[in-house]
Amino acid sequence: MRFFSFHLMPYPDLPPDYAGPAWVTCPNDLFDPRLGGELYNRYIDELVEAEKLGFDGVCVNEHHQNAYGIMPSPNLIASILARLTSRVRIAVVGNALPLYDPPTRVAEEFAMIDCISGGRLIAGMVVGGGPEYYSFSLNPAHARERFAEAHDLILRVWTEPGPFEFIGKHYKLRYVNSWPRPIQQPHPEIWIPGVGSLETLEFVAKHRYAYMGIPYFHISVFERMFAMMRDACRKEGYEADPLQLGWLVPIFVAETDAEARRRYEEHFWYFVRRLLPGINISPPGYTSVRSVENIMRNTGTFALNLDTWDEVVEGQYAIVGSPETVTEMLAANIDRLGVGNLLGLFQLGTLPAADTKQSLELFARDVMPKLRASFPGTVASGTEVPTPTPA
Amino acid sequence: MTSLVPSSIDTAVGSIEVHRGGEGGSAPLVYLHSAQGEVPGMAFLEELADTRQVTAPLFPGFGGSDGLQHIDDIEDAAFHLLDVLDCLDLPQCDVVGLSLGGWMAAELAVRWPDRVRRMVLVNPVGLYVEGAPITEIFGRALSELAGELFADPDFPVAQLMRAMQDMESDPSQIPFDLVRPFLQAQAATAKLGWNPYLHNPKLRGRLGRITAPTLVVHARKDGIVPRAHTEVYVSAISDATLADLDDAAHLAPLERPHEVAKLVLEHLGD
Numbered sequence: 001m002r003f004f005s006f007h008l009m010p011y012p013d014l015p016p017d018y019a020g021p022a023w024v025t026c027p028n029d030l031f032d033p034r035l036g037g038e039l040y041n042r043y044i045d046e047l048v049e050a051e052k053l054g055f056d057g058v059c060v061n062e063h064h065q066n067a068y069g070i071m072p073s074p075n076l077i078a079s080i081l082a083r084l085t086s087r088v089r090i091a092v093v094g095n096a097l098p099l100y101d102p103p104t105r106v107a108e109e110f111a112m113i114d115c116i117s118g119g120r121l122i123a124g125m126v127v128g129g130g131p132e133y134y135s136f137s138l139n140p141a142h143a144r145e146r147f148a149e150a151h152d153l154i155l156r157v158w159t160e161p162g163p164f165e166f167i168g169k170h171y172k173l174r175y176v177n178s179w180p181r182p183i184q185q186p187h188p189e190i191w192i193p194g195v196g197s198l199e200t201l202e203f204v205a206k207h208r209y210a211y212m213g214i215p216y217f218h219i220s221v222f223e224r225m226f227a228m229m230r231d232a233c234r235k236e237g238y239e240a241d242p243l244q245l246g247w248l249v250p251i252f253v254a255e256t257d258a259e260a261r262r263r264y265e266e267h268f269w270y271f272v273r274r275l276l277p278g279i280n281i282s283p284p285g286y287t288s289v290r291s292v293e294n295i296m297r298n299t300g301t302f303a304l305n306l307d308t309w310d311e312v313v314e315g316q317y318a319i320v321g322s323p324e325t326v327t328e329m330l331a332a333n334i335d336r337l338g339v340g341n342l343l344g345l346f347q348l349g350t351l352p353a354a355d356t357k358q359s360l361e362l363f364a365r366d367v368m369p370k371l372r373a374s375f376p377g378t379v380a381s382g383t384e385v386p387t388p389t390p391a
Numbered sequence: 392m393t394s395l396v397p398s399s400i401d402t403a404v405g406s407i408e409v410h411r412g413g414e415g416g417s418a419p420l421v422y423l424h425s426a427q428g429e430v431p432g433m434a435f436l437e438e439l440a441d442t443r444q445v446t447a448p449l450f451p452g453f454g455g456s457d458g459l460q461h462i463d464d465i466e467d468a469a470f471h472l473l474d475v476l477d478c479l480d481l482p483q484c485d486v487v488g489l490s491l492g493g494w495m496a497a498e499l500a501v502r503w504p505d506r507v508r509r510m511v512l513v514n515p516v517g518l519y520v521e522g523a524p525i526t527e528i529f530g531r532a533l534s535e536l537a538g539e540l541f542a543d544p545d546f547p548v549a550q551l552m553r554a555m556q557d558m559e560s561d562p563s564q565i566p567f568d569l570v571r572p573f574l575q576a577q578a579a580t581a582k583l584g585w586n587p588y589l590h591n592p593k594l595r596g597r598l599g600r601i602t603a604p605t606l607v608v609h610a611r612k613d614g615i616v617p618r619a620h621t622e623v624y625v626s627a628i629s630d631a632t633l634a635d636l637d638d639a640a641h642l643a644p645l646e647r648p649h650e651v652a653k654l655v656l657e658h659l660g661d
Contacts, residue, residue: 134530137585137586139581139582139585139586140581141578141585142582283529283581283585284529284574284578284580284585285581289574289575292570292574293567293571
């Protein structure tokens, strides 16, 4: 079992009278640059702290033109983390490949982070969220094709001696020859996040990558999604390794269950009601028709439809409580979902620094050791644990 | 009213659905539909088919037409249309296009002017006009869009769009068979018009190549395409006239079939 601390870097200061979406068209005069600077530094500290507390890794991700996560370039943050940490895996989950033209940029930057960190990068690759296709005016009907082609190109950049020529449908490059190359050979571990699109599951299974289930759905949706992933692996002729599956979930730990809810609930609702609106737009052609049908079945359980705390608890949209409660709930779900990577969102919405810190510390002290004991085995198959390089 | 009969034909990109009916006229009439794929059971076409030979192909991604995977942009669309005309053995025809179909008609006529005898463009997209943007159609609430597409809020299709909007809070309740054609049509439209948004920057400079006498129709209540676009078409095409339609919106041929058919028939002559 591997434990990761995942940060979205949310903007916690949307004015109470702003009722619009947090995505694409959320007016950017609502962003206060001075506050932004404080937030970036605080959030980086929270990720660095995770290493000291014994986490196996930290995660950052990419979103554009929104208040949900003010991290359009996760690679900038990851490169800072590469320098400020010495042991944890640094998972960029991921770069939205179709937004990089040419996508050799991703191969280069990921290789830089891998070099700076001494081979600790986990390279996440993602199609990009629906809103990004509005924010970039990028044709969503080409999203999957571009993703697949960019992926193939990046893998060739890392594994084939350059220079070589790459002539694809979307990218035509006469001289591909990336300096630097990644430390990890043949290439960094690759993670693909998803919400249950069949194409993505089949792609991950085929390449034996790891699949990260994106949160904010009822727990039963994850159960179905990971079952589909295991099926997809079987169709490729092998059994999925638990380390190929990751579950991303908001977690908050306090001394008692009542105390945890009291301190957490309002911050969770800020996240759901202020930061999620607008995230779920699905531009035309972005998802294949057969996948849309599958995804639509889940949309009724999307967190945006939550009204009461009882629904949050019942669907396990967030794991909140005393160390005992959180341990018990996580253990039951890790078992039920069969995942080998737990990606905890410890800071969420408006949750202040002090609460985030305390929750992380309680988790590391009273929850993580018990879960490690219950779910031994920490190394992904075929992946070497890198030797730490002193920063 | 003469009904049109659906059939399928094989084109270079795949099998497509074509609706045909009627006889008469100096040249066959080809109708190019909008992003709504409105061809089946369309009263407007049935009225035209009373006196004309009418052919309405469905573009790949619409109805039962395959081949969208081979089409990436408006250039591919133009060549697909040329292929369709060849497959249907139509060396020259009159072309009537609505909105997206109007854009395609213009792209066809600038490349192969001899293939088009006379042309009618109804609320056509296809151009960028400074200060007069085409309204966003992607990702919009259907209830809002209904008001821009139709002049009469009680028109049945407008009512249906509002009803679908009401179901959207829990899409799992919508029968997927109703949703599938809508999703496919949207994906096809996005391929042609996501960016540049519903236009081809090269088209305006090429409009002078069109030789067909052209009628450009603007519906006064069109909430999608500003009148300035029709004006540019009319000034750039050498033999073009503009007609304004009262009390009609973007999908005028659906809502005012008789009035639009009358304008079309007058322009096409015998």
